[in-house]
Amino acid sequence: MLEFRVNGRPCRLELGNASLLVDALREPLGLTGTHQGCDTAQCGACTVLLNGRAVKSCNVLARQAEGADVGTIEGLAAPGEWHALQLAFSRHHALQCGFCTPGMLMRALAMKAEGVPPEPAAVRQALAGNLCRCTGYEGIVAAICEWLGAEHA
Amino acid sequence: MREFEYCRARSVDEVLRWLRDGTDSKLLAGGQSLLGAMKLGLMAPERLIDLQGLAELRGCAATAGGELQLGAMQSHASLARHALLRGLVPGLARLASHIADEQVRSQGTLGGSLANADPAACWPAGMLALGATLVTDRRELPADEFFTGFFSTALEPDELLCSVRLRRPRRFAYAKFEQAASRFALVGVALAQFDDGAVRVALTGGAHGVQRLPAFEQALGQRFAAEALQGLKVDAALMSSDVHGEADYRAHLAGVLAARVVQDALTLEST
Helix, strand or coil, rough: CEEECCEEEEEEEEEEEEEHHHHHHHCCCCCCCCCCCCCCCCCCCCEEEEECCCHHHHHHHHHCCCCCCEEEEEHHCCCCCHHHHHHHHHHCCCCCCCCCCCHHHHHHHHHHCCCCCHHHHHHHHCCCCCCCCCCCCCHHHHHHHHHHHHHHC | CCCCCCCCCCCCCHHHHHHHHCEEEEEEECCCCHHHHHHCCCCCEEEECCCCCCCHHHCCCCCCCCCCCEECCCEEHHHHHCHHHHHHHHHHHHHHCCCCHHHHHHHHHHHHHHCCCCCCCCHHHHHHHHHHHEECCCCEEEEHHEEECCCCEEECCCCCCEEECCCCCCEEEEEEECCCCCCCEEEEEEECCCCCEEEEEEEECCCCCCCCHHHHHHHHHHHHHHHHHCEEEEEECCCCCCECCCCCHHHHHHHHHHHHHHHHHHEECCC
């Protein structure tokens, strides 16, 4: 029996030890906002927060999250509401197909705690583990810079 | 991935007991290399021993002897940001900050990287250049004896890497030419100069695992300047050929990077 907290809610799951964190979130818990892209820890679409740190949930065993706090895109804002980061993504047209977006948002969220400055070069470097095949990153970088700048102000 | 038994260790003794009870066990540090290998079926242990709960494998502190002790379970990201490491060996913190990407760095660990001894990894080159001491549950190994080749170390099957100790260099720098997708080093060169003038140069991305470049060390020991390396070449026989680059190209890159790290070491001095 695996016990952890997801978006603040205690969860108990029956899972095989070989289950990945992304599998635990998507299947038994139905939190399909965490996307499984490459399954090789490269694309970053499956990025979630593990005790506040951004990790690739396709490269972490669910068991490794035992007792931990996991944050997913579903916990970003209450239903019907938008997180300031989501609004910034909307303003800057920071998505097209949207597949990478949950991972981008979770990655950006962790940047604040890491002290990433609201500057394009720093944000691009911090975003190196998240691939977007639509936007060319311009809008994503602008949105994150705007949000980091506002939060720092 | 094939099913396995999962155990989270509460003490070093418990780790050693599990390693010795006859079950095919693998140690799980951050898992950033191991889980990928298991997904590909390259490894299928019967048991994973998760080390994340062992506080004694964490920390980054100066020892009474003036050395720096880094816990094996420190993540790359935590060391990249660690004020003490950034102050004493800024080039090593910089090395940590350029491993893979932030998500991998936040989960992957120093000890995992060293024990895995991937021939294209960054930490082994840094620790070999620094002449670090690798501390296990039972002994202390100099980096020169620890790394024994391609994905190969001197660790016994039932031995646990606990920490790494290093003396403060006068200068240290590391540069790599990244493989663009993985950010592993296609070739990387680490260089340390010590207060007695001795220089150690380590090459990663080679065919046989991390190794030193004695001719480069000697030249730089006599004169610490990029010009001292003129005429020196890295032997292509040290390198491998694959889809990312031929051996002679990699050997050429190694020479270029060696000159570059000398320059970096002169500008990025230990303070």
